[in-house]
Amino acid sequence: MINSTRLFYVDDSGAESTGYVVYSWVECDTTQWRAGALALADLRAHLHAKYQIPVSAELHATQFISGRGNPSQNPGVNLSKAARHAAAEDALSALGRAPGLQVGTVFRRTLARRRAYAVERDVVYAELVECLDKRMRMAGGLAIILMDGDGTATGYYGAHRRLSMQSRQVIEDPLFVPAHRSAFVQAADFAAWTAYQSLLRHGGKEFAWHWYEKYLGDRDVNGGPVEL
Template identity: 35%
Template sequence: MSASQPVDRVYYIDDSGIPSTGLALYTAVGVPKAEAVRVLRAWQELRDRWSRDHGIPPEYELHANGFLAGRGRPGGRNPLKIERYRMAQEALDVIAAQPGLDIVTVYTHDADHWGRAKRRAYDRLLRVLDRRLAEAGETAALVVDGDGSEHLYDEVHRNLRPSRIPLAAVAVPAHASTWLQMADLVAYCGCQAIARQENKQFMWGWYGRHLPKALAPERC
């Protein structure tokens, strides 16, 4: 397969986890190229509603960890946490409603070395994506949140050489990508579905409840 061939979908990937416990997690949101414009339109409609109803500018970066913790003053105001929770769940529902999206979450634990856990989780993620793409007869490109300084993605891709993913992930900062902000929210919910931190009990069931068609998080 030539790296110059067009791909059928793009997977947007974000990581999450809890370094102090050794939990490392990756989530990939796969967007069919043919559906990308329609999905973006649905997301923009959501952000426009937030602007009207909550005063949050459409261009405000949605970063789940800070947003749900009540940090930041989007548009100069500070929505109550309960408002933020409802908005996050609404965003998950919009993501879940888009036909053709493929959501995959993989995680692992290594209490002795979080970096090793991240590498193992990313390796497993690529294997799962490659298998699913082969079953569907598709190829894909990868986009990951980052500034290009993380060598893990190139190294794992080079070692694994997934047949349906011709190129290693391209790093893009999340503030520049609506898609990565979606992946960030899904990854954060996936993390809490696994970690079940007491102070985030309110969202333990979000992943399963609001993303019913997503694969359950897979441990490796």
């Protein structure tokens, strides 16, 4: 008997140069999707009112927080790292309070580089899928994984197709959705970037070291990032 179906919006972070592979996700039961969507819509209305960032603007954490591009209609916001950081904290705070939404993160630090790093990234994703599949099997539920992209990142398909058809709880291949069309995917991107910064502790980004724990820690299904 199927008790529930959960949506998992997954995005990655990390870098070959640091050896980190990070996957974070925002999840909700399908019965809670509307409440979560409304909360994210309220967030975008807030960002527009306070920072003049259009509701339609795609927010990519790496670019937004580092000061790239012109996401706001207010040049002062675009030129101010302090304003961008404040907006990012508002976004994370809203995500951490959104009804029905939870987050999670898995990671690995590897010495692999170049092609071997890409392979390792696919391996970590496969282990994540296995973990979610096992979790949903124990809960008696189904899972749908949604990711940023257009479907050309074929390395993700194998992780799904290796699951046993006799027992798998993860439905189909990952469903790819362009980030600019999904507030949930953009939220997963912010979660992944923030988780990465909490692990990396880069000297130039001390301001973000504790954002994950502060804003998302209570909503993390595992209590914090899990090393695979």
